[in-house]
Amino acid sequence: MSKHVVLVEDEVNIAEAIRFLLSNEGWRVETLANGISAVEVIRNVSPDLVMLDVMLPGKSGFEILHDLRSDPAFAALPVLMLTARGQSRDREMAEKAGVSRFMTKPFSNAEMLDAVRDLTS
Secondary structure, eight states: OOOEEEEEOSOHHHHHHHHHHHHHTTOEEEEESSSTTHHHHHHHHOOSEEEEESSOSSSOHHHHHHHHHTSGGGTTOOEEEEESOOOHHHHHHHHHHTOSEEEESSOOHHHHHHHHHHHHO
């Protein structure tokens, strides 16, 4: 069975690029363009990995991460957070909230695939 990722990313070009890369690696990719229903979708589908943009319409990546980490069923779910804002404050907030890995955009395809493999192996 293929691995399943929920990607919450509002920039269409980035979402499509990640979908293409992961699909070629055998992943089933479900994309959401805003944070409003993200926690509900993640709870319903129980993915192997969640990829979250920090700045999303409706609900931020930090809020989604907090909701997931406060649910014992998803406390250990690998979460890769993506952001165009690479300030150390954002990284520190993500780490305090329990992120598994934090990546700053733009990132290389190889860097993203390595992170996904590391988080799900």
